[in-house]
Amino acid sequence: MNRLRPPATRPPSRTLEHGFRWLCLLAALLPVAVLGVLLFDVVRTGIGRIDVQFLTSFPSRRPEHAGIIAGAVGSLWLVGLTAAIAVPIGVGAAIYLEEYARRGRLATLIEVNVSNLAGVPSIIYGLLGLELFVRALSLGRSLLAGALTLALLVLPIIILSTREALRTVPRGLREAGLALGATRWQVVRQVVLPLAIPGILTGSILAISRAIGEAAPLVVLGALSYVDFLPDGPMAPFSALPIQIFNWTSRPQAGFAVNAAAGIIVLMATLLVLNAAAIITRNRMQKRLGR
Amino acid sequence: MARPASMRRSRRVGEALIERSMLGCALLSVVTTAAILAILVRQTGEFFAEVPISAFLFDTQWTPLFADKHFGIWPLLAGTFLTSAIAIAVALPFGLLAAIYLGEFATPRIRGVLKPTLELLAGVPTIVYGYFALVTLTPVLQKFMPELSGFNALAPGIVMGVMIIPMITSLGEDAISAVPGSVREGAYALGAGKLATVFRVVLPTALSGIAAAVVLAVSRAVGETMIVAIAAGQQPRLTLNPQVPVETMTAYIVQVGMGDTPTGTLEYRTIFVVGATLFAITFAANLLSQRWARRFRER
Amino acid sequence: MQTTVDSDACLSPPYRTMEPAQMSNPGVAAKLSVQELSAWHGEKQVLVRVSLDLPEHEISAVIGPSGCGKSTLIRCLNRMHELVPGATHRGSIQLDGEDIYASGVDPVLIRRRVGMVFQKPNPFPTMSIRDNVLAGLRLTGMRPGDLDAVVESALQQAALWSEVKDRLREPGTSLSGGQQQRLCIARALAVEPEVLLLDEPCSALDPIATTRIEDLLGTLRERYTIVIVTHNMQQAARVSQQTAFLLQGELVEFTETDALFTKPKDKRTEDYVTGKFG
Numbered sequence: 001m002n003r004l005r006p007p008a009t010r011p012p013s014r015t016l017e018h019g020f021r022w023l024c025l026l027a028a029l030l031p032v033a034v035l036g037v038l039l040f041d042v043v044r045t046g047i048g049r050i051d052v053q054f055l056t057s058f059p060s061r062r063p064e065h066a067g068i069i070a071g072a073v074g075s076l077w078l079v080g081l082t083a084a085i086a087v088p089i090g091v092g093a094a095i096y097l098e099e100y101a102r103r104g105r106l107a108t109l110i111e112v113n114v115s116n117l118a119g120v121p122s123i124i125y126g127l128l129g130l131e132l133f134v135r136a137l138s139l140g141r142s143l144l145a146g147a148l149t150l151a152l153l154v155l156p157i158i159i160l161s162t163r164e165a166l167r168t169v170p171r172g173l174r175e176a177g178l179a180l181g182a183t184r185w186q187v188v189r190q191v192v193l194p195l196a197i198p199g200i201l202t203g204s205i206l207a208i209s210r211a212i213g214e215a216a217p218l219v220v221l222g223a224l225s226y227v228d229f230l231p232d233g234p235m236a237p238f239s240a241l242p243i244q245i246f247n248w249t250s251r252p253q254a255g256f257a258v259n260a261a262a263g264i265i266v267l268m269a270t271l272l273v274l275n276a277a278a279i280i281t282r283n284r285m286q287k288r289l290g291r
Numbered sequence: 292m293a294r295p296a297s298m299r300r301s302r303r304v305g306e307a308l309i310e311r312s313m314l315g316c317a318l319l320s321v322v323t324t325a326a327i328l329a330i331l332v333r334q335t336g337e338f339f340a341e342v343p344i345s346a347f348l349f350d351t352q353w354t355p356l357f358a359d360k361h362f363g364i365w366p367l368l369a370g371t372f373l374t375s376a377i378a379i380a381v382a383l384p385f386g387l388l389a390a391i392y393l394g395e396f397a398t399p400r401i402r403g404v405l406k407p408t409l410e411l412l413a414g415v416p417t418i419v420y421g422y423f424a425l426v427t428l429t430p431v432l433q434k435f436m437p438e439l440s441g442f443n444a445l446a447p448g449i450v451m452g453v454m455i456i457p458m459i460t461s462l463g464e465d466a467i468s469a470v471p472g473s474v475r476e477g478a479y480a481l482g483a484g485k486l487a488t489v490f491r492v493v494l495p496t497a498l499s500g501i502a503a504a505v506v507l508a509v510s511r512a513v514g515e516t517m518i519v520a521i522a523a524g525q526q527p528r529l530t531l532n533p534q535v536p537v538e539t540m541t542a543y544i545v546q547v548g549m550g551d552t553p554t555g556t557l558e559y560r561t562i563f564v565v566g567a568t569l570f571a572i573t574f575a576a577n578l579l580s581q582r583w584a585r586r587f588r589e590r
Numbered sequence: 591m592q593t594t595v596d597s598d599a600c601l602s603p604p605y606r607t608m609e610p611a612q613m614s615n616p617g618v619a620a621k622l623s624v625q626e627l628s629a630w631h632g633e634k635q636v637l638v639r640v641s642l643d644l645p646e647h648e649i650s651a652v653i654g655p656s657g658c659g660k661s662t663l664i665r666c667l668n669r670m671h672e673l674v675p676g677a678t679h680r681g682s683i684q685l686d687g688e689d690i691y692a693s694g695v696d697p698v699l700i701r702r703r704v705g706m707v708f709q710k711p712n713p714f715p716t717m718s719i720r721d722n723v724l725a726g727l728r729l730t731g732m733r734p735g736d737l738d739a740v741v742e743s744a745l746q747q748a749a750l751w752s753e754v755k756d757r758l759r760e761p762g763t764s765l766s767g768g769q770q771q772r773l774c775i776a777r778a779l780a781v782e783p784e785v786l787l788l789d790e791p792c793s794a795l796d797p798i799a800t801t802r803i804e805d806l807l808g809t810l811r812e813r814y815t816i817v818i819v820t821h822n823m824q825q826a827a828r829v830s831q832q833t834a835f836l837l838q839g840e841l842v843e844f845t846e847t848d849a850l851f852t853k854p855k856d857k858r859t860e861d862y863v864t865g866k867f868g
């Protein structure tokens with residue numbers, strides 16, 4: 001047979017259609033551009049304020065003396081505690097739903113419940129934390145109360161992303177493990193989890209990023225915006241980076257707006273590093289796992 | 292090597308324990324929901340023991356922190372409605388057009404870049420958006436609208452709209468992509484152009500999925516807190532004027548939370564009543580959204 | 591698009607010696623005339639220099655094993671082929687002597703004159719039976735005066751009127767598979783095309799629904815020129831006047847249906863119609 005090379009395509013051109021196509025593309029690009037401009041403006045405003053003094057000072061009534069050390073250290077504590085609480089529980093719940101639960105009422109109830117919790121506004125978690133952890137469990141306005149609240153807030157995110165990661169592991173591998181005489185847990189630990197770990201880690205890091213940026217539930221819980229000491233343990237009162245930014249943004253003096261911009265730069269840089277770490281970990285582990 | 296019989300037994304005990312603890316983790320989410328409901332119901336009950344429901348439903352002022360106390364929820368609802376409506380008015384056209392672009396025009400490569408880029412909008416903390424609304428956008432808007440006050444519904448509404456664009460785009464694109472190719476071909480074979488096919492055939496077929504996306508976005512806007520707490524003001528006002536300070540339900544909870552209101556007082560309970568109202572609205576919206584999403588997936 | 595063919599590619603291997611004259615049916619006017627049509631999906635060539643004349647007011651069947659390019663061939667006839675990403679073609683097709691691929695020709699206008707019915711019934715899910723019939727008119731912005739008359743006439747022609755005349759407002763998707771396919775035929779007829787292309791229209795239907803559609807094609811022949819793709823040889827024999835046999839993208843034989851089935855000229859056609867492969 002005499003095969004030929006295909007000719008180059010020339011799609012029919014029609015102005016209205018083309019106009020609409022460009023309009024759609026513009027609609028997709030414009031918001032991103034706006035965000036870019038806004039972030040650029042923040043960086044321009046705040047970058048000059050970031051120095052050793054700003055990074056190591058406590059809050060102050062005078063903008064040029066104020067710093068973010070209390071908020072930053074508070075946020076570190078919060079993130080560490082939140083991750084320590086939420087990741088094991090969330091992964092455990094996901095493993096139960098994916099690997100153990102039989103299709104039935106209980107599994108359906110839990111599933112529906114998790115997806116509904118994911119849609120509850122974060123400030124409602126603040127009310128829950130205020131009544132449950134601060135008052136009923138008498139934890140007071142402590143780091144622990146804040147971390148528990150944030151943990152409940154990000155739990156649905158961790159559960160959903162972990163389930164997705166578990167689902168990428170082929171069914172055949174589980175059956176192969178079971179057929180060798182391994183118990184379900186042995187299969188989960190030695191076959192499923194190693195393969196799902198990159199996805200679980202990525203999901204967890206994204207959930208933790210969400211916790212770092214949250215301000216609303218912490219405000220309701222009674223996080224402080226003026227602290228002149230560093231927390232000495234999980235029961236200490238605390239501030240957090242977003243709380244600090246909130247406080248500076250809300251003040252009328254221009255100097256505080258600059259501080260807020262500088263605080264935002266620190267916050268966004270942290271999130272950027274975390275997300276980059278998530279992507280790198282995932283890629284590296286996927287390579288190691290030969291996928 | 293241990294004998295198989297004894298090993299099996301001890302393994303099984305461990306297995307059961309592990310399964311139980313995993314189940315416990317999963318049940319924790321149910322407990323969370325139950326705790327939220329219990330707290331909201333209890334505090335709301337105690338609130339209505341002191342304040343008649345009619346005062347909550349029919350009064351047009353909300354002044355629980357003043358000496359002359361009024362408990363009408365409408366000003367907070369109006370503030371929430373106003374900011375959310377502005378947000379949807381911004382997010383719907385942009386989000387939907389972007390979804391059409393991704394679903395109908397974009398090549399796989401462009402999609403692969405554009406989609407995650409749009410998701411960035413949803414990854415920025417809301418406190419940062421709050422700063423944009425108050426410090427950056429409001430002064431710019433004031434140049435065109437001299438009447439606009441420093442706190443207003445317009446700027447936070449617009450910024451919130453930008454934030455929820457990815458939600459509408461992502462779910463809307465799912466709905467558009469779920470329309471079978473055979474339906475599009477049917478239209479083209481009749482001599483319909485791309486525009487007629489998109490607007491008269493594809494979008495109507497994807498309608499329930501798009502509606503689900505919009506309702507979810509509404510729920511998100513209604514529950515959004517920091518942007519409005521920072522930039523919309525703290526003045527409960529029964530108005531639909533986007534230029535003046537208002538207060539949303541969420542902003543009110545923040546306002547009280549920032550002060551040191553003693554437990555057990557009526558003021559303290561108001562945040563739970565407002566929280567319960569907020570929860571009911573967002574919960575209903577989420578349910579509606581799930582139902583519509585299911586409907587389009589089943590077809 | 592390019593209508594000239596590279597000169598070296600024109601050198602046909604000896605076994606492809608059938609002259610274009612043999613591929614047409616002298617005496618009857620050609621409604622659609624295909625010349626040297628090649629088509630590709632990406633780099634893969636799916637049609638190899640196919641030439642044939644489709645006579646007006648007759649039913650032409652296209653048969654051949656699955657994957658031989660039948661769908662691609664008829665999708666080229668109303669310029670649906672180019673909608674598939676990466677799809678290209680070369681060669682020319684004339685509708686009433688006019689090249690449908692000439693530059694400046696709007697494919698949308700071609701599709702209004704050459705309608706198409708697909709393998710799987712695809713009524714528009716959001717539209718009622720009535721709106722489905724009118725969809726072609728509405729989507730293309732045509733405004734005929736008497737919509738009811740259009741609906742009735744199209745459904746009558748598709749032999750569906752008596753079954754649905756009392757439920758025109760119900761969704762098109764509420765009908766049975768066979769009824770949905772006739773609705774799709776009515777939808778195609780409502781825009782009053784000159785040619786009707788059908789791509790295995792009965793493959794998703796049961797035998798009774800198939801018979802109804804086959805009967806229907808016989809009556810439609812008076813008004814339209816029809817091309818039907820089928821991999822069912824009995825169906826081709828029952829409904830068509832001409833049959834084209836495609837194999838791996840090449841047109842092996844195109845002649846009167848009786849002749850093709852009873853005294854095929856090509857060994858490969860004979861093997862296929864006697865069931866030696868396929």
Ligand SMILES: Nc1ncnc2c1ncn2[C@@H]1O[C@H](COP(=O)(O)OP(=O)(O)O)[C@@H](O)[C@H]1O
Nearest residue numbers: 631636654655656657658659660661662663674
């Ligand atoms: N969208 C497509 N992308 C790539 N290849 C395709 C596509 N559609 C069809 N093909 C290829 O083109 C050839 C002919 O397909 P088609 O015309 O559908 O055959 P038929 O209708 O005779 O079964 C097949 O080999 C098929 O694999």
Ligand SMILES: [Mg+2]
Nearest residue numbers: 660661662789
């Ligand atoms: Mg086919």
